[in-house]
Amino acid sequence: MCRTGSLKSMNPLDAMRDAAAEYQSLLQQSSVYCHEKTCDGFSGDEHILQLVWQAQAFEGAALTLVDGTPIEVVDPGRWNHADGPDFCDAVLVIGGTIQRGAIEVHVRPTDWDAHRHTPNPAYGGLILHVTWFATPGAKTLPLRVPHLALERILPSYAAMVEAVRDSDARYAGVPRPCRAYFQREPLALDRLLAAAGYHRLLIKTERFIAQAEAEATSQVFYEGLMVAMGCRRNSETFRRLAQEVPLRMLEPFSTLKRFAVLARISGLLKEEQRDLWDLWWESGLQPPVQPYHWDLKGMRPQNHPLKRLAGGLGVLHHLARLLETPVADLPKAITQAGDCLRKELHASTALIGSQRAVAVMLNLFIPYRLALGTLEARHLSALPGETLSMPMRDTWQRLTGRTAGIPTDGMRQQGLLQIYADFCHNPKLLCDTCPLANRGYMEPPKA
Numbered sequence: 001m002c003r004t005g006s007l008k009s010m011n012p013l014d015a016m017r018d019a020a021a022e023y024q025s026l027l028q029q030s031s032v033y034c035h036e037k038t039c040d041g042f043s044g045d046e047h048i049l050q051l052v053w054q055a056q057a058f059e060g061a062a063l064t065l066v067d068g069t070p071i072e073v074v075d076p077g078r079w080n081h082a083d084g085p086d087f088c089d090a091v092l093v094i095g096g097t098i099q100r101g102a103i104e105v106h107v108r109p110t111d112w113d114a115h116r117h118t119p120n121p122a123y124g125g126l127i128l129h130v131t132w133f134a135t136p137g138a139k140t141l142p143l144r145v146p147h148l149a150l151e152r153i154l155p156s157y158a159a160m161v162e163a164v165r166d167s168d169a170r171y172a173g174v175p176r177p178c179r180a181y182f183q184r185e186p187l188a189l190d191r192l193l194a195a196a197g198y199h200r201l202l203i204k205t206e207r208f209i210a211q212a213e214a215e216a217t218s219q220v221f222y223e224g225l226m227v228a229m230g231c232r233r234n235s236e237t238f239r240r241l242a243q244e245v246p247l248r249m250l251e252p253f254s255t256l257k258r259f260a261v262l263a264r265i266s267g268l269l270k271e272e273q274r275d276l277w278d279l280w281w282e283s284g285l286q287p288p289v290q291p292y293h294w295d296l297k298g299m300r301p302q303n304h305p306l307k308r309l310a311g312g313l314g315v316l317h318h319l320a321r322l323l324e325t326p327v328a329d330l331p332k333a334i335t336q337a338g339d340c341l342r343k344e345l346h347a348s349t350a351l352i353g354s355q356r357a358v359a360v361m362l363n364l365f366i367p368y369r370l371a372l373g374t375l376e377a378r379h380l381s382a383l384p385g386e387t388l389s390m391p392m393r394d395t396w397q398r399l400t401g402r403t404a405g406i407p408t409d410g411m412r413q414q415g416l417l418q419i420y421a422d423f424c425h426n427p428k429l430l431c432d433t434c435p436l437a438n439r440g441y442m443e444p445p446k447a
């Protein structure tokens, strides 16, 4: 590990913040709907509660009011999107008596007071107040109106969102609310994808910087490299290995000896591999009492952790050169660097394939170089793309209604992945509450 640098030079990050600004303003709108944590820990909004009520998504639970009276819903009512109560013409059986009328839905009982519904005659026919929280009670709610608290019915907020996920499924095969706008305005979509891509890389970079405040940047890079070598199934085991055998312990050794040490300590090295075994023995480092667990089930030979480990150590060996390599050439250079120990392993294929090299570049090299201040944001406009993944395809199809034409450049692909995570696959957000839907989408502020 030869290259160090100062994290103080943050100008590239300012440029990225500018490029990501449009997307970040959408995220702020999203927080109004779904991310805002209130002081009582509730994430979410009335709209999701309304969806729950409309779908009667109570998993067959017997309903009782907060005072214990049984309640049966014959008809949840008609969802009212105009002024007045949330649902009209509902039919309920409360304590054995049939009632017809309106229903109002709130997060907290006291929202009734805050919204000043009592003097409004439109609420005169209310037969039920539905809230998430059970206490404390609303002060101005007429005493005759019964109170149903969903936190006593559903196990958690997450379960509640899960219960209405089907309501999101009604968009399957039909246009999503965001689609018409983006079909009409392809340039706006292109701009949004790029902004979301910058936002994603910015998050990775800021995470890198935060970690580097707690430990050496070289160790953060090494740990990130090991995690990237592990794929999903072994990434945590690789992380543990990088933490228990930190880079400073390996620094005195050659790349081959580093490999022998990590292979032995991780439990992957067999004693028959005498040369490597002897190299490890010289190091004096011992495997831990609690062995490492590797998930090797059905693994293709080229993905074996020993090969990944050797590939990662090859990257470390050539790091100084890789940190100077132009972004467009980086994936190929990473693959070549990964082959440093290929001969020793008698591997017939590259230890880091071309697609993994692109992933290592996007997840590790770009954030690392941005954090060091050695890469300018303008060099990111021509990032190579990855193999198309399900989240990319799904998001593109949702936004455009098309399966063809998915962007091939890395920045917009990163944007698709970020929109998937923040909006389309966000368990706290539904299309109905998404700021990218037609009604919520706002043009970026003019400079």
Ligand code: SF4
Binding pocket: 176, 177, 178, 179, 398, 399, 419, 423, 424, 425, 430, 431, 432, 434, 435, 436, 437
């Ligand atoms: S969650 Fe938002 S961006 Fe995703 S399909 Fe629904 S409206 Fe579109």
